[in-house]
Amino acid sequence: MLVQLRTAFQQAGKMSEGNLPKLEAKILVIGAGKVGKSALTVRFLTRRFIGEYGNIESIYTHNVMMGGREVCFSIWDSVCPQAAELQGCMNEKQVRWADGFILVYSICDRTSFHFARQQLQRIQQLKRKSGAVKVPVILVGNKRDLQHRRTVSSEEGRLLALSTDSGFFEISSAETYHGALVVFHELLDMVRDSRSSTKKTVSIRGLVRSMSAVFGRRRTD
Ligand SMILES: Nc1nc2c(ncn2[C@@H]2O[C@H](COP(=O)(O)OP(=O)(O)OP(=O)(O)O)[C@@H](O)[C@H]2O)c(=O)[nH]1
Numbered sequence: 399m400l401v402q403l404r405t406a407f408q409q410a411g412k413m414s415e416g417n418l419p420k421l422e423a424k425i426l427v428i429g430a431g432k433v434g435k436s437a438l439t440v441r442f443l444t445r446r447f448i449g450e451y452g453n454i455e456s457i458y459t460h461n462v463m464m465g466g467r468e469v470c471f472s473i474w475d476s477v478c479p480q481a482a483e484l485q486g487c488m489n490e491k492q493v494r495w496a497d498g499f500i501l502v503y504s505i506c507d508r509t510s511f512h513f514a515r516q517q518l519q520r521i522q523q524l525k526r527k528s529g530a531v532k533v534p535v536i537l538v539g540n541k542r543d544l545q546h547r548r549t550v551s552s553e554e555g556r557l558l559a560l561s562t563d564s565g566f567f568e569i570s571s572a573e574t575y576h577g578a579l580v581v582f583h584e585l586l587d588m589v590r591d592s593r594s595s596t597k598k599t600v601s602i603r604g605l606v607r608s609m610s611a612v613f614g615r616r617r618t619d
Pocket residue numbers: 429430431432433434435436437438448449450451452453454476477478540541542543544569570571572573
């Protein structure tokens with residue numbers, strides 16, 4: 399069951415200084431089971447950590463002021479089926495829907511890290527197939543408060559992110575709101591960058607097309 403919810407308007411940054419147009423961004427939160435996908439999402443939406451979240455798949459619509467402009471986030475907090483079904487966990491429809499991705503693993507769960515690696519490759523394959531130049535992804539190592547149970551080092555996370563041109567943060571959704579805020583902030587910047595590079599590629603393609611039309615025609619004149 400997929401539930402759609404709308405949150406009240408919030409202020410996460412300073413008020414708009416000019417009349418900047420509203421930004422819209424669709425974010426897919428994915429990762430293995432019990433890594434803290436809902437905890438991270440709910441932390442960003444409400445600033446709170448409530449401990450248990452159940453496994454209801456939800457899309458939240460969240461309007462917020464960020465970096466001086468109004469942003470409308472649609473956040474899809476996905477659920478992950480059991481280990482045997484992991485391969486089918488993220489479907490093409492979800493990937494096509496999203497502008498940006500938050501890929502969560504737990505620093506105390508190596509399997510969830512391997513799963514994140516697979517999913518990262520799959521997202522990039524699917525998005526590039528559909529013509530994307532840059533794919534906005536933030537890799538998140540959650541449960542940073544559980545240092546004594548750590549099985550994935552920070553370096554491994556950072557290296558994976560570097561090798562896939564993704565952002566990287568280690569956070570504790572249980573301990574602070576700040577980590578969740580930074581993750582969404584950074585991802586929004588990446589979404590904006592990827593839009594402008596797509597526009598540039600399209601306009602370069604247009605320029606090449608018009609030039610070849612002109613020169614092509616001259617040749618046949
Ligand atoms: N210690 C600690 N526990 C956390 C943290 N984030 C989430 N948890 C706990 O981890 C468990 C799973 O959290 P969820 O947010 O439900 O994880 P999920 O990835 O959404 O799980 P599914 O939707 O079932 O796949 C819960 O008991 C949370 O309280 C964290 O940063 N630190």
